[in-house]
Amino acid sequence: MLCVPSHPSCLEIPLRYRRTTAGVFSALLAVTLAATAQPAQAQQAEPNQVQGLTVVQGDGYATLAWTPVDGATDYQIERTAVAEDGSATGASVIVGVWRPNRQINNSAPTFADAGFAPGNRFQWRVRARLGSTAQPYSAPVSDATRGHWGDPDTPGRSLRTQWENTLGAQYTNDVNEYAYTAAIDELSDRVRVVEIGRTVQDRPINMFVIGYPTPPATPEAVAATNPLAVNCNVHGNEPGDREACLIMARQLAFTDDPATLGLLSRTTMLIVPTINGDGRAANSRGNSTGQDLNRDYSLIRQPETQAFVEMVRDYRPIASYDGHEYGNANTGDLPMLPPRHQNVAQGIFDRSQDMIEGHMYTQGARDGWWACPYGCTGANVGLSEETILRNTLGLKNVVNSLLELRSSGGPTRPDEGNTANNRRRKTYSALWTFHQFLAYHGASVGDITAARAEAIRFQSANTGRIVFRGSRPIEAYPAPHPGDTPPPLDAPGEHQILEQPPCAYKLTEEQYHGARTDGPSGRQTTVAQRLAAHGWKVVKVAGGYLVPLSQPERGLVPLLLDEQAAEGLVAGERVAPTLTGTRNGPLTVTGVACLAGATVRGPVRVQPGATLIVNGGSINGPVDASGAAGFVLTAGTVNGPVNVTGTTGPVLLVGNRISGPVNVVNNSGVAPLLAGNTVNGPLSCAGNAAAPVNLEVANAVGGPRFNQCAGL
Amino acid sequence: MTDTNAAAGRPAPRRILPITGAALAAVLLIGLGSTSGKDSGAADAVPAGVAVTGPLCDLLPAGSEPGNPASLADQPADQALQWIPVLTTFEAAVRATGLAEELTREVTILAPTDDAFAGKFSRTNLDELLLRDTDELRELLRDHLVTGALPVADLVAAGTVTTVAGTSLTVTGVGQGARLDDQAETVCADYRAAGARIHVINEVLGDLPTTAGQDDDGHPAH
Numbered sequence: 001m002l003c004v005p006s007h008p009s010c011l012e013i014p015l016r017y018r019r020t021t022a023g024v025f026s027a028l029l030a031v032t033l034a035a036t037a038q039p040a041q042a043q044q045a046e047p048n049q050v051q052g053l054t055v056v057q058g059d060g061y062a063t064l065a066w067t068p069v070d071g072a073t074d075y076q077i078e079r080t081a082v083a084e085d086g087s088a089t090g091a092s093v094i095v096g097v098w099r100p101n102r103q104i105n106n107s108a109p110t111f112a113d114a115g116f117a118p119g120n121r122f123q124w125r126v127r128a129r130l131g132s133t134a135q136p137y138s139a140p141v142s143d144a145t146r147g148h149w150g151d152p153d154t155p156g157r158s159l160r161t162q163w164e165n166t167l168g169a170q171y172t173n174d175v176n177e178y179a180y181t182a183a184i185d186e187l188s189d190r191v192r193v194v195e196i197g198r199t200v201q202d203r204p205i206n207m208f209v210i211g212y213p214t215p216p217a218t219p220e221a222v223a224a225t226n227p228l229a230v231n232c233n234v235h236g237n238e239p240g241d242r243e244a245c246l247i248m249a250r251q252l253a254f255t256d257d258p259a260t261l262g263l264l265s266r267t268t269m270l271i272v273p274t275i276n277g278d279g280r281a282a283n284s285r286g287n288s289t290g291q292d293l294n295r296d297y298s299l300i301r302q303p304e305t306q307a308f309v310e311m312v313r314d315y316r317p318i319a320s321y322d323g324h325e326y327g328n329a330n331t332g333d334l335p336m337l338p339p340r341h342q343n344v345a346q347g348i349f350d351r352s353q354d355m356i357e358g359h360m361y362t363q364g365a366r367d368g369w370w371a372c373p374y375g376c377t378g379a380n381v382g383l384s385e386e387t388i389l390r391n392t393l394g395l396k397n398v399v400n401s402l403l404e405l406r407s408s409g410g411p412t413r414p415d416e417g418n419t420a421n422n423r424r425r426k427t428y429s430a431l432w433t434f435h436q437f438l439a440y441h442g443a444s445v446g447d448i449t450a451a452r453a454e455a456i457r458f459q460s461a462n463t464g465r466i467v468f469r470g471s472r473p474i475e476a477y478p479a480p481h482p483g484d485t486p487p488p489l490d491a492p493g494e495h496q497i498l499e500q501p502p503c504a505y506k507l508t509e510e511q512y513h514g515a516r517t518d519g520p521s522g523r524q525t526t527v528a529q530r531l532a533a534h535g536w537k538v539v540k541v542a543g544g545y546l547v548p549l550s551q552p553e554r555g556l557v558p559l560l561l562d563e564q565a566a567e568g569l570v571a572g573e574r575v576a577p578t579l580t581g582t583r584n585g586p587l588t589v590t591g592v593a594c595l596a597g598a599t600v601r602g603p604v605r606v607q608p609g610a611t612l613i614v615n616g617g618s619i620n621g622p623v624d625a626s627g628a629a630g631f632v633l634t635a636g637t638v639n640g641p642v643n644v645t646g647t648t649g650p651v652l653l654v655g656n657r658i659s660g661p662v663n664v665v666n667n668s669g670v671a672p673l674l675a676g677n678t679v680n681g682p683l684s685c686a687g688n689a690a691a692p693v694n695l696e697v698a699n700a701v702g703g704p705r706f707n708q709c710a711g712l
Numbered sequence: 713m714t715d716t717n718a719a720a721g722r723p724a725p726r727r728i729l730p731i732t733g734a735a736l737a738a739v740l741l742i743g744l745g746s747t748s749g750k751d752s753g754a755a756d757a758v759p760a761g762v763a764v765t766g767p768l769c770d771l772l773p774a775g776s777e778p779g780n781p782a783s784l785a786d787q788p789a790d791q792a793l794q795w796i797p798v799l800t801t802f803e804a805a806v807r808a809t810g811l812a813e814e815l816t817r818e819v820t821i822l823a824p825t826d827d828a829f830a831g832k833f834s835r836t837n838l839d840e841l842l843l844r845d846t847d848e849l850r851e852l853l854r855d856h857l858v859t860g861a862l863p864v865a866d867l868v869a870a871g872t873v874t875t876v877a878g879t880s881l882t883v884t885g886v887g888q889g890a891r892l893d894d895q896a897e898t899v900c901a902d903y904r905a906a907g908a909r910i911h912v913i914n915e916v917l918g919d920l921p922t923t924a925g926q927d928d929d930g931h932p933a934h
Contacts, residue, residue: 117777169779237800283804284839418771419797589736 050075050126050138057146059247060428061114063368064124065465066138068109070130074099077111079415080123082142088123094422095415098126101372102332102412103365104481109250111191112333112368114428115413117167119147149251156187156254163243171239172246174203180246181206188253189214190264197307198271200288202519203277204635205307208249209315210271212264213413219314224696226449228441229317229398231308231389233323236279236286240405240423241323244430245273263442270317287711289520294322295385297392298560299343300530300568301519308389312396313535316695319355319441320400322389323430329410330380332372339394339404340471341384342492343555345455349472350421351399351448356589357477359440360401360433370412373474373485374402384471386559387567395556396534397455399448402658403433453457453697457676458656459554461635462596462615466498466558469566484558498564503594503613504539504548505561505572512538512545527570531560537650537670539611539630540555541592546575550615550634551652552673552695577615586621603640606631612650622660632670641681644672654697655675664692674699674712685709763886765864768825768912770898772796785904789815792905793823798912801829801838802853809850814876820858821910822869822892822917825899830924832916837923848920855879855918861909864890864901869889879918892917 010451012529045051052067064077075098081090082159091500098111100507116122123142148164150157158384163173166242171178179332185193192215197205209215209222216222232245247270252264274280278288286292293305300306326335338352360371375382382402386392393400409416414423441448470492472502476485512528519525528545531538549557558564563571577596579587586602587593589610606612608627618637625631630649633642633656644651650663651672661681664672671690674683675697682703685692705712762781764772773779779795787795802823803879806812815821829838841849851898854877858867867873868885877882884891889898896915903910 166795167773168777169773169777169795195883282808282842284842286839287841288843290839290843420773420777423797690818 004414008037011586024441029262034134041566043476044672048072048128048130048135048138050135051123051130051601052481053126053138053141055124055141056144057143058112058367058428059146059149059251059431060118060424060591061117061432062122062124062145063110063112063366064126064141065110065368066126066301068106068607069128069135072129072131072135075109075111075126075128076134077113078125078127078137079113079116079621080117080125080140082121084121086123086142093415095413096343097412099412100480102370102481103359103368104477105365106480108365110365110368111119112429112432113410114425115416115418116145116424118145118423118424120145127350146615149247150254152517154254155459156438157250158249159183159187161243161246163423163427164247168420168427170203170245171280174274174281177246177274178206180528181208181249184249184253191215191249191253192237195312199276199278199304199525200302201278203281205275205277205304206273208252208273209268210249210252211268212261215268219316220693222268222270223264223314223316225268226445226696227270228438229270229312229315229320230272230437231320231322232271232273233280234276234322235292236276236282236284238285238323238325238405239280240325241403241430242273242280242425243423244322244434245271246361246428246491247431248434249273250676260438263438265447267441268315269438270311270315272308275308278304284297290451293390294324295387297389298386298395298556298643299518299567299707300525303520303523306512306525306530306533309392310533312393312398312488313533318445318452318696319391320393320398321403321434321437322393322400324402324404325407325426326376326404327407328376329406329408331376331406331410332370333373333406333413333425334360334364334369335376335402335406336371336406336431337374337382337390337474337487339400340382340474340487340490341386341391341392341394341555342470343386343559344391344394344466344472344591345451345458345555347451347454347458348394348397349397349449351444352394354439354441354447355399355444356401360436361446361477361481362437363439369429371433372402372481373477373486375474375485380488382474382709384467384469385491385567386469386556392556395559396553397452399451403430405430406480437619438463449517453676456552456695456697457635460550460654460675461505462548462550463635464501466501466555466562468496468498468559468562468564470496478660495564496566497561498558501549502574503550503596503615504546504575505557506541506543506575507545507561507570507572509544511570511572530569530614537630537632537652537673539632539649541611541629546592546611547572547634548613548652550613550632550654552654552675567650608646615686621645647672651692661703674709677701679703682706683709683712685712719780731809759825762902762904764898764900764902766898766912768798768914772798774899781903786908787905788812789819789910790909792903792908792910793821796823796829796903796910796912798825799823801826802856804842805849805853808847809853813851814854814857815908817907818859818861818875819908820860820862820873821908822856822858822896822898822913823910824856824896824916825912826899827894828891828913828915832920832924834923834926839925852875852916852918852920856913863909864888864898864911867877867911875917877918881917 011337056063077096079095080092121144123140125137125140127137136704138542162176166501192209195204296305364371390402428526471490474486560622561571561572577594579598582599584601587604589606590609594613600619603621604623606625606628611630613632616635622640623642627646632652638658645665647667649669655676657678659680664685666687668689672692675694678700680702683701684706691708784792788927857876867883896913899914900912
């Protein structure tokens with residue numbers, strides 16, 4: 001330790017040891033005096049003094065790293081504002097306490113110091129504590145922190161939010177958000193701002209669509225790039241993530257960073273800064289009707305959630321983050337949680353966990369941010385409600401995570417009594433997370449799309465039990481990162497499980513099209529509109545409407561339509577399979593036939609106006625449907641051709657093995673879905689009212705692909 | 713979850729170290745990074761100092777920071793409230809109830825912090841007040857207004873004041889601040905706005921029932 005007269009290290013160390021460890025005082029004093037006498041000499045470590053302190057600047061934070069001290073209980077991080085010449089211009093403050101549960105590896109401790117005003121210059125020192133006994137401070141490091149992102153003299157880059165301009169004293173209000181958003185839209189070719197809906201009070205819900213050199217022109221084209229999405233502000237009184245989103249939009253719009261541009265050249269980032277503009281303006285959690293929107297993503301009673309769900313349907317993000325703030329002072333900086341509902345496909349859960357534990361924990365340990373599992377201290381939160389976006393998106397086969405920003409500094413960030421410090425730390429921690437999210441997406445897009453494809457095949461197969469409520473367990477992360485306490489087990493009870501899934505739900509005309517009272521007056525929507533917003537396939541049949549479970553969002557279907565659902569939309573009639581065993585000979589379908597794991601040794605003919613639903617099993621012989629009301633074939637094996645012509649309702653073929661040609665022709669309903677099939681033969685699609693889609697789940701086709709199916 | 717500051721009212725002790733620049737220069741000339749200008753805030757026309765008093769003042773914008781007390785002195789009260797970061801709930805309540813007009817008269821505003829609101833009302837209750845029961849909320853706010861722009865010293869000297877809602881408040885001195893009805897204390901007093909004094913207080917006044925902790929408040933969920 002280089003000791004300078006009047007420097008606190010020269011004063012504090014002897015004083016502390018005089019109080020606590022008189023025996024070593026003289027030796028320490030000798031070292032101190034020697035150093036004082038020869039200030040130019042190389043530093044000499046004192047016992048238990050932190051060595052190797054470095055600082056690296058990020059956007060709105062500074063990562064401190066140091067060599068661990070044997071036996072240290074924790075470390076204290078001290079920050080002092082300094083002038084260019086190094087003289088202190090402010091008080092020295094303990095701004096951080098590093099604890100072993102902060103990161104997955106204790107061999108390379110790091111701490112992301114944040115909360116300071118960007119651009120100011122500081123000096124940092126770190127000291128270990130053994131028990132409660134403070135050890136000598138490290139030699140200081142000093143550096144200028146990064147200013148607000150973007151050259152203030154370059155158009156576009158010079159844009160600033162209200163929050164930035166006021167150094168966090170004010171959040172960016174709605175009017176300033178729109179102006180800032182419009183300016184980015186105007187000045188950057190990479191950004192298109194689309195209005196995905198309106199709030200109850202008619203505020204626009206905007207979305208940044210960001211790609212390089214330009215974003216794809218249509219939602220369908222965006223979907224083809226495997227986009228990622230951030231939902232920034234669902235609770236109006238949790239504005240920290242929203243400010244990060246606004247800053248990130250500017251960075252992505254105007255950065256020259258080759259790595260970022262590389263990522264944006266391969267995908268599209270969707271940023272929804274304010275889904276709940278009314279609640280933000282009112283500083284309320286709910287929207288203007290008081291509805292908590294994060295309890296409405298499945299039911300979509302509100303225009304805000306409907307807009308978001310329709311965006312997911314049309315733009316098809318494969319990964320997402322959902323921004324919140326959390327009032328527990330004793331948890332990590334960044335509580336996160338994957339979709340846990342047990343109806344979520346295993347691969348989506350696993351990949352979400354990989355994003356959180358595999359990536360965020362690792363990168364957090366590198367950059368000094370403390371990510372941890374939400375639930376945090378045993379609180380009864382982070383459960384399986386499908387009404388919560390985290391679970392809704394999982395049930396829509398989107399790899400995703402909740403993100404919480406710890407509201408108060410708590411014991412590990414003791415300098416956050418200052419409101420601006422607190423707000424800045426929260427927002428810049430969110431900004432770090434969203435950049436890491438983009439990086440993870442870029443590095444893992446193959447794994448994410450594979451998980452998504454498998455999930456779509458699995459869900460469409462309609463196999464296995466249905467769980468109405470109940471979570472997958474979140475295991476505690478191995479020490480030294482116990483991750484506080486994971487959320488409760490939340491296993492489903494017996495009454496929340498349906499072992500034998502129905503084939504479909506049947507809704508009456510009144511259930512499907514009848515007026516409803518849930519939702520804001522004047523903006524209420526029917527079940528038909530909501531299922532359409534989810535993008536579900538519905539077959540018009542005699543006496544009502546049939547919603548097959550065998551479709552990509554199968555896990556969510558019963559949660560809205562079953563009589564046993566915890567927060568259902570309507571209690572549909574369960575339609576059981578009509579054939580489960582073996583049938584020798586041809587099958588002619590009139591009315592509705594549902595084959596579940598059935599074996600048909602003979603051809604299948606679907607008569608005009610009839611509906612065929614096949615989940616699994618095998619068919620020997622051609623399958624012909626002409627003028628059917630609906631045609632659903634999933635996870636099946638067909639030896640022979642499949643001809644689907646002139647269907648008036650949905651056509652869905654997912655995850656089948658078909659030996660023979662497949663023809664999808666002249667169907668007049670919504671876009672046929674052909675995804676994840678293996679076709680030994682040609683695939684031909686022509687004359688369909690809406691071109692068939694594959695949800696970016698490719699088909700393996702042995703023969704040529706014709707016309708509307710050329711790209712599938 | 714709204715912003716809360718567990719440490720509000722308990723500012724970390726700070727002291728300026730007696731360091732001479734020349735002595736430290738040798739130690740601190742490490743890693744001079746890029747320099748970048750700090751964006752200027754809204755505080756341009758700064759009238760001569762406005763002295764605010766109370767333990768919370770240290771946690772609020774000061775000096776030349778955006779939202780510092782002097783920069784608010786000429787602003788309409790409803791605007792000034794938008795610059796005090798611990799008053800987001802009170803400020804939203806003013807807008808929700810259309811009370812800004814009433815704040816253009818000479819008035820004293822006893823403004824509870826966000827922590828005070830969070831300690832008084834459950835989140836559900838608070839949403840109800842902000843979104844639906846705005847008549848009730850307006851009456852509550854009026855119980856935090858006193859006619860005349862009174863410095864905290866004048867409030868203490870008066871001993872008793874009557875709120876615009878008609879409630880009588882007993883005021884006693886506590887240090888440089890005031891205690892109101894043994895219910896609340898000023899935590900940062902004597903903000904000035906155009907025609908107004910704003911005293912930040914640590915509890916909600918009035919007689920609405922306390923609902924904090926009654927619903928999901930214990931573990932606010934995402």
